[in-house]
Amino acid sequence: MTQKLSIVLSQMTQVVGDLAANAAAMRAVRARHPDADLILYPEFQLIGYPPEDLVLKPALAERAATLLAELAAETGDGGPAMLVGSVERAKDEYGNDVLYNIVALLDGGHVVATRRKHELPNYGTFDEKRVFVPGPLPDIVEWRGVKLGLPICEDGWLPKVCRHLAGQGAELLISVNGSPYEIDKDERRLTQVFASRVAETSLPVIFLNRIGGQDEIVFDGCSFVLNGDGTTAHRLTDWEPEERVTHWTKGAAGWTCETGAIAEWEAHPADIYSAMILSLRDYVERNRFPGVVLGLSGGIDSAICAAIAADALGPDKVWCVMLPSRFTSQESLDDAAGCAEMIGCRLDTIPIAAAVDAFDTMLAGSFADRDVDTTEENVQSRIRGVTLMALSNKFGPMLLTTGNKSEMSVGYATIYGDMAGGYNPLKDAYKMTVFALAAWRNANVPRLSRNAVTPVMPANIVTKPPSAELRPDQKDEDSLPPYADLDRMLHMLVEEEASVDDVVQRYGFDRDAVARIERLLMLAEYKRRQAPPGVKLSTRNFGRDRRYPITHGFRTG
DSSP, X not given: OOOEEEEEEEEOOOOTTOHHHHHHHHHHHHHHOTTOSEEEOOTTTTTOSOOGXXXXXXXXXXXXXXXHHHHXXXXXXXXXXXXXXXXXXXXXXXXXXXXXXXXXXXXXXEEEEEEEOOOOOOSTTOOGGGTOOOOXXXXXXXXXXXEEEOOBTHHHHSHHHXXXXXXXXXXXXXXXXXXXXXXXXXXXXXXXXXHHHHHHHOOOEEEEOOEEEETTEEEEBOOEEEOTTSOEEEEOOBSSOEEEXXXXXXXXXXXXXXXXXXXXOXXXXXXXXXXXXXXXHHHHHHTTOSOEEEEOOSSHHHHHHHHHHHHHHOGGGEEXXXXXXXXXXXXXXXXXXXXXXXXXXXXXEOOOHHHHHHHHHHHTTTTTTXXXXXXXXXXXXXXXHHHHHHHHHHHOOEEBOOOOHHHHHHTOSOTTTTTOSSBOTXXXXXXXXXXXXXXXXXXXXXXXXXXXXXXXXXXXXXXXXXXXOSSTTOOGGGTSOOHHHHHHHHIIIIISOOOHHHHHHHXXXXXXXXXXXXXXXXXXXXXXXXXXXXXXXXXXXXXXXXXXXXXXXXXXX
8 A cells, every 4th residue: 555655746837728738838747757656737737727718619628638638648658647637528417518627637548537626616707607517526536545535726615525525535635726816815725725624624735726827817826735734844936837746654644745845925015016027927928929018107107017017028028108298297207217217128209299289170170169178188198099009000019008906996097098008917906006016116126027127216206196197287186085095995895895884984084085986986887898908916806806787876875
């Protein structure tokens, strides 16, 4: 009977839909560990996660089955077994085609066992019930004399499956995951969720997660091993690929993992910054853009976006453009130039005054007898958007937008203007988070950075009052509460789904002021539906998490 095991945790990235590349990456890991007993790969490693409706294509499931059989045959060489996540197409009791999220244990040239995911998450970023059907409560897998429990992601986040496996005599729980980053989620996985599974079953647990960006979500890794007594045997790094060899011994009390390296996971706001770097890098590179272009205004939002882009891609792939109007201050011109110089990226200046004058002349007849208002401000923003999109179209870089979550919440963004673009690193970052990120980046070089310089922006950018500079002496706080107050209101209204009265009770804000912010939040939904994607940081990002109707009449204020 097996008394010792060598298990490799392969914390790695995936490319959704590129099955051949994913299979090749798994083969490469296996080739590097010929003496291991078992190699673990993250959830859905063969397909990529989340596949969304792409998985409904029959050809994808067919190709996955072919590749899985090929990988299984390769284990006939006497080397390590492999635990691989994939999709299975089958018939239900009525003869209908259905799909399962599975893990397959490959060993000795065969698929020796498959287990279907039982708990299908259907909240936040997840909508697995849309494409998969739940498997039954999974049986244990007996492999080389060891009784394995194989809860797939959500199966381990809830108690039922792990208790069932323990009741069947499981000796070791192996949970492969596709668990996206959220603020504070790394510690919650370890100290709350899976520590509870250990306490409930007295079994050791392996938690394996993936890394990398996939559209609006990013995966942070943070894999770990807990022994049956609740102690942490291993913590893998965050954000980076790692192949951790773990050594297991069976004694009178069951299987125990030898203690290995305990990685320090990044604290705030370094983790948020890493999420932004990795998500933007994978989005740009996997969609084959040669770089990015963005408007650099001299304000904090565009400055931190330029810094993130240079950290993600390298400063040579970041093209900044200053688009001054007659309302642009010399201070902003100087700050933008200083920021580009510090980052080391290209900066061009394209004045928009001539275009603004042309639109004023063109619209003069239609706008006769009407006062100047936000319409003229929005025309300036849209001229900038058209100009930047022209550069993107002509030369190929993807246009970044730079609006933060506070602005997007209340609609302080111009549709087809500053909202025009392909990706927004700040989409889920409130304004106060932007301030914190800028101060942190000016004092630190991120671990994932491809631009090891600091500071990255003049101190004046961080300290001066925010302004869109679309009219004389304009300041954001002319029409909004101070951002420290606004963000508290928005966090409750968005993340907590609180009512106006809840916000007033907690913070003592003027009720009419909070009701106005709620009204602006609801009215801006149509804009957010047309906004580019951006990395998810919170539990309620706009897009995958918070799905509100555009047309509705409900208000709490």
